[in-house]
Amino acid sequence: MKxxxxxxxxxxxxxxxxxxxxxxxxxxxxxxxxxxxxxxxxPDARPTVGELGMPAARDVxxxxxSVVYLEAAPQGAFEEHERGRxxxxxxxxxxxxxxxxxGVGTTVDFTNSDRTYHxxxxxSKAKRFDLGRYARGQSKSVRFDRPGVxxxxxxxxxxxxAFILVFAHRFFATTDGEGRxxxxxxxxxxxxxxxxxxxxxxxxxxxxVGDEGGVVEQDFVVR
Amino acid sequence: MRxxxxxxxxxxxxAAAEAAPAEPPRGPHxxxxxxxxxxxxxxxxxxxxxxxxxxxxxxxxxxxxxxAEWRVSEPVALxxxxxxxNLGRPRVYALYAxxxxxxxxxxxxxxxxxxxxxxxxxxxxYGGDNPLIGYPLLYQYLTSLRPDAAPGSAGDLIANRxxxxxxxxxxxxxxxxxxxxxxxxxxxxxxxxVQVRIGSEPVEAxxxxxxxxxxxxxxxxxxxxxxxxVRAVWKPVTGLVLGASGARGEYLSRSVRQxxxxxxxxxxxxxxxxxxxxxxRDRWIVRSEAIWSRWDTPALARALQALGLTGEVRCKLVPGxxxxxxxxxLGFSRIDGPGGPVSWDAPVWRGEAGAGYTPFRHALAKVxxxxxxxxxGRVQELGLAIGQLVLWF
Numbered sequence: 001m002k003x004x005x006x007x008x009x010x011x012x013x014x015x016x017x018x019x020x021x022x023x024x025x026x027x028x029x030x031x032x033x034x035x036x037x038x039x040x041x042x043p044d045a046r047p048t049v050g051e052l053g054m055p056a057a058r059d060v061x062x063x064x065x066s067v068v069y070l071e072a073a074p075q076g077a078f079e080e081h082e083r084g085r086x087x088x089x090x091x092x093x094x095x096x097x098x099x100x101x102x103g104v105g106t107t108v109d110f111t112n113s114d115r116t117y118h119x120x121x122x123x124s125k126a127k128r129f130d131l132g133r134y135a136r137g138q139s140k141s142v143r144f145d146r147p148g149v150x151x152x153x154x155x156x157x158x159x160x161x162a163f164i165l166v167f168a169h170r171f172f173a174t175t176d177g178e179g180r181x182x183x184x185x186x187x188x189x190x191x192x193x194x195x196x197x198x199x200x201x202x203x204x205x206x207x208x209v210g211d212e213g214g215v216v217e218q219d220f221v222v223r
Numbered sequence: 224m225r226x227x228x229x230x231x232x233x234x235x236x237x238a239a240a241e242a243a244p245a246e247p248p249r250g251p252h253x254x255x256x257x258x259x260x261x262x263x264x265x266x267x268x269x270x271x272x273x274x275x276x277x278x279x280x281x282x283x284x285x286x287x288x289x290x291a292e293w294r295v296s297e298p299v300a301l302x303x304x305x306x307x308x309n310l311g312r313p314r315v316y317a318l319y320a321x322x323x324x325x326x327x328x329x330x331x332x333x334x335x336x337x338x339x340x341x342x343x344x345x346x347x348x349y350g351g352d353n354p355l356i357g358y359p360l361l362y363q364y365l366t367s368l369r370p371d372a373a374p375g376s377a378g379d380l381i382a383n384r385x386x387x388x389x390x391x392x393x394x395x396x397x398x399x400x401x402x403x404x405x406x407x408x409x410x411x412x413x414x415x416x417v418q419v420r421i422g423s424e425p426v427e428a429x430x431x432x433x434x435x436x437x438x439x440x441x442x443x444x445x446x447x448x449x450x451x452x453v454r455a456v457w458k459p460v461t462g463l464v465l466g467a468s469g470a471r472g473e474y475l476s477r478s479v480r481q482x483x484x485x486x487x488x489x490x491x492x493x494x495x496x497x498x499x500x501x502x503x504r505d506r507w508i509v510r511s512e513a514i515w516s517r518w519d520t521p522a523l524a525r526a527l528q529a530l531g532l533t534g535e536v537r538c539k540l541v542p543g544x545x546x547x548x549x550x551x552x553l554g555f556s557r558i559d560g561p562g563g564p565v566s567w568d569a570p571v572w573r574g575e576a577g578a579g580y581t582p583f584r585h586a587l588a589k590v591x592x593x594x595x596x597x598x599x600g601r602v603q604e605l606g607l608a609i610g611q612l613v614l615w616f
Contacts, residue, residue, distance in 0.1 A: 046257040046615070047292035049302045050338050050348035052429045053331025053420040054323045115424065117462055117503065123543055123583055130542040132505035135461035153584060 026213030031182040034066040034175050034195050034202075036222040041198075045159035058093035058159070063198050066222065067101045067165050068181045069172035071192040071204065087111055088152070088162060090118045095152060095162035099198075101174050103167055104147055111139040119155035126150050126166060151199075163199065188213070195220035253294035258616055261286050261350040265609035270602030271388035272573070272595040273357055274365055274403065275411050281358050282593070282609045285309050288316070290348075298323045317413055329423040336442065337418045340431040340454045341468040343499040343512055344533075345410040350613035354508075354537040354547035355575050356591045357609070361514050361531035362410035364553055365403050367568050368518055368527070370439040371396045371476045373483075373491070375522050377567075381560045385569030385600025394522065395479035405438035405474070407495070407516050407529055407553070414440035414450070425458045436472040436493045437516070446480070448473030448490065462504050468497040474518065489521030506539040527567050528556035540578075547591075548576040569599025577609075587613040 040063035048055050083105035089096045091113040102108065110120045112134055120140070121130040126148025131140040133156070144150065147168040154160035165172070171191075173181040183193075188211045194204045202222040209216055265282040268274065273281045290304045304317040319335025339345045344362050347353055357363075365387030367380060372395035374380045383390045387404035396402075416433030430453045435441030437452070450472020457465045475491025483489070495516035502509050511534045517526045535549040551573040555566040577591025589611040597603050 045255050046349065047255050047290040047302060047304075049290050049292065049304050049317050050346040052333070052338060052340065052346070052418065053329075054300070054321060056423075115461065121542060123581060128542045130506075130539055132539065133462065133503050133508075134505070151584075 026211070027185045027187055028209035028213040029182060029184045029215045030068075030070075030186055030191075030193060030207055030209065030218055031180070031215055032068075032218040032220065033179045034068060034181065034197065034220045034222060035179055036064040036066065036197055038223050040064070056093070059091065059096075061094050061096075061098035061162070063098060064175075064179065065097060065099045066175045066179070066181075066195055066197040066202070066220075067099060067172060068175070068183065068193060068195050068220070069101070069165075069167060070169070070183070070186070071194050073169040073171045073191075074187050074189070083107075085109065088164070089113055090120070090154070090160070093154075093157050093160055095154075095160055097162070097174075099163045099165070099174060101165045101167065101172050102144060103170055104145060105143070106166070107141050107143045108164065109139045109141050112136055117156055118160075120152060121155055122150050122152050124148065124150040127164075130155075149199075165196065193218055195222065197222045255292045255294075257290045259286075259288045259290075259349055259613065260615070261288075261611060261613040263356050263609060263611040265356075265607050268605065268607060270595060270597065270600065270605040271386075272364065272571070272597070272605060273593075273607070274388045275358075275363055275406075279309055281363055282356060282607060290317075298326065329421060329427070331420045333418045333420075334416070336413050336415050337431065337433070338413060339408070339437070339440070340418055340429045340452045341437055341470045341495065342408055342454075342497045342514060343464075343466055343501065343510070345408060349615060350611070351579075351587050351615070354535070354545065354579060354589075355549055355577050355593075356589055356611045357549075357573070357575050357593050358410060359512070359531075359533040359535075359549065360551040360553040360571055360573055361407045361512065361533055363406055364571055366405055366407065366529065366555075368405045368438070368474075368520075369395075369402060370405060370445075370474050371402070371478055373475060373479045373520050373522060377523060377558045377560055380523075380527075380558060380567045381565060384565070384567070385597055385603075387568065395476070395482045407514055407531055408437045409440055412440045415442045416449070426456070428455045429453065433472070436474040437470050437495055438493055438518075439474045445476040445478075446473045446491070447477070450493075462502060464499075464501040466497075466499040468495075468499070468514075470495045475521070479521070483521050487521050489519055491521065492519045493517070508535075508537045510535045523558070525556075525558060527558070529568070530554050543581040544578065546576075546578050548574075550574050566598075569597045571598075572596040585614060585616055589613070 085107045087109045089111045112118045117133040119133045126146050127150045144166045147166050150164040152162045173183045175181045186209050188209045190208045193207050195202050203220045207216050262285040268280050287307045293301045300321045306316045307313045319337045322332045367383040367387045367390050372392040375393045389401045390404045391401040414433035414435045418431035420429040433450045434444045436450045452470035454468040471494045474493040497514040499512040513532050515530045517528045519526050531553040533551045537547040539545045554570045555568040557564040558567045573595050575593040579589045593607045595605045
C-alpha cells in the first residue's frame with residue numbers, strides 16, 4: 001500500500017507543468033513547517049529468534065524528517081543539473097539521515113561508521129545497486145541519474161532502511177529538527193506543493209508566488 | 224567433559240569486560256512479528272538424500288513460519304516461532320525468554336526452547352540465510368542411528384547401511400516400528416534448556432544445558448541425561464568469524480536401556496567437536512564447517528564416529544542476483560563386519576550449485592542443481608534440479 005504510491009511521485013516530479021509567470025519577475029520563497037503527529041510505524045525488522053543474546057545497541061531513525069517539493073516546476077528548471085555530492089552514513093545500525101533529497105546527477109557517499117560490515121543495496125526502479133560488504137571507515141558511492149524514490153536497505157541488518165528522493169528540479173527541501181523547511185528562488189507562479197513523509201505523499205496544497213516575490217507560508221500536518 | 228568446561232572458562236575470562244548496552248526499548252514498538260513462506264519443488268528423491276527428521280524431504284517442502292519477539296522490558300524479551308510444514312500440524316519451533324540482567328555487562332541468559340549453541344548453520348533463521356535450497360549433509364542427512372532403538376550387533380548396523388530414512392533395530396522400539404535415523408546435528412528442531420552468552424566482539428562464548436543432544440533435540444527428557452554444549456567465537460577482523468564448538472550428551476532413550484539384554488549397559492553418549500569459519504568481503508561470502516561426532520552404542524564395543532566437512536561460497540553477480548555453490552562430505556568410521564572392515568554407514572558426498580534472484584525485497588526465488596553420491600544403499604548416485612520461492616515480511 002505504502003510503496004504503491006511511490007512511482008507516482010517520480011512521475012509527478014518529472015512532469016513539469018506549472019504555470020510560472022514570465023521572466024524578470026522577482027523570485028520568491030516558500031517556507032513553513034511539517035508537523036508530524038502520527039506515530040511512526042514499527043521498523044521493518046525481523047524477530048531475532050536465532051540470536052544467542054540481546055542484539056547490539058542501535059539508534060532509532062528519525063522518521064519525522066519530511067521532504068517538501070513542488071510537484072511541477074518551471075520547464076527550465078529541469079535542465080539544471082547540479083551534480084552535487086552528499087553523504088548517507090551508517091551509524092549504530094541506522095542510516096543517517098533516514099531521508100535524503102537530492103537532485104538528478106548527485107553522488108551519494110555511503111560511509112560506514114560501525115564496527116560491523118554493512119551492505120547497502122536498492123532494488124528500486126529509479127536506481128538498482130548493490131555495494132557489497134565493506135568495513136568501518138570505508139565508503140562507497142552511487143550516482144543517481146534518474147528521478148524517483150530510491151528505497152535503500154542493508155542486506156545484513158534487515159531493520160536498516162532509508163529513502164533517497166531524487167528530483168529532476170531544484171525546488172525541494174528536507175525539514176530540519178523542528179520540522180521547518182524553506183524552498184528559495186521560486187519563480188512567480190502557481191504551484192502544487194507536496195509534503196512527503198516516511199514513504200508516502202502526506203498532503204498537497206496550491207501556493208502562489210507573486211510577481212513581487214516575497215515569502216509564502218505553507219504548513220502541513222501529517223496525521 | 225573437562226575440555227568443554229575449560230573452553231568456557233577461558234573465553235569467559237577473556238570476555239568479562241563491559242559490553243555495549245542492549246538495544247534500547249522502542250516505546251510502543253516492542254512487539255516485532257515476522258512471517259516467512261517458503262516452497263521448494265523438485266523431483267522425487269529416490270535415494271532419500273534430502274529427507275529430514277520429519278520424514279519429509281527438504282527439497283519438497285512448503286513451510287510457513289511465524290516469528291515474534293516481545294520486548295517485555297529493557298532487559299527481558301520473549302521470543303517464539305511456530306512452523307507449519309506441508310500443511311501438517313503446526314509445531315512450536317522456538318519459545319524462550321531472553322534476559323540481560325546487567326545492562327552494561329555482556330551477559331545474556333536464554334531459557335526455554337532455545338537456539339542451538341553448537342556450530343554455525345543451525346542458527347541461520349530465514350530462507351534467505353541459506354543461499355541454496357538443500358541443507359549441508361551434517362545438519363540434515365539421516366544416518367542409521369536412532370535415539371529409541373539400537374543395533375544388537377555390527378551386522379544390524381551394516382544391514383541398515385545407507386538407509387537412514389527407514390532404520391530397523393532389534394533393541395528398543397526399532398524392530399516393530401522402522402523409523403528415520405538421526406542427522407549428525409539436527410537443524411530442523413531446537414532443544415529445550417538454558418543457555419548463557421558472555422563477552423562481546425571480538426570474543427564471545429556461549430554454553431547451554433539442554434534435554435536432548437545435537438542429533439536428537441528434545442522438549443522433554445527421555446533418559447535423565449543432559450547435554451552440555453559450548454561455543455566460542457573470535458572475530459579478529461571485520462568479516463572474519465572463527466568458531467569452535469563442543470557438545471556431550473545422552474542421545475539414547477530410556478526405552479533402549481530397558482530393552483538391553485542382561486549384562487549389557489550403556490548410557491548412549493554423543494560427543495561432538497566442531498570448527499567453523501566465515502569470511503565475507505565485497506560481493507563474496509565463504510563459509511566452511513567441520514564436525515566430528517561419536518556415538519556410543521550399548522551393544523558395540525567400539526564407538527561409532529562420523530566426520531563431516533562442508534564448504535559454501537556465495538557471490539553477488541548483479542543487484543538482486545547471486546550465484547552460490549556448496550560441497551559436502553560425510554564419512555563414517557569402520558567396524559568389523561562379516562565380510563571384513565566396513566564403514567558403519569555409507570559415506571556420502573554432495574555438490575550443489577545454484578542462483579537466487581530477488582525481484583523485490585520481500586521475495587527470493589532460488590534454483591539449484593544438486594548431485595549426491597553414496598557408497599552404499601539402494602540409490603548410490605542422484606541428481607536433482609530444485610526450485611524454491613521464499614516470501615517474507
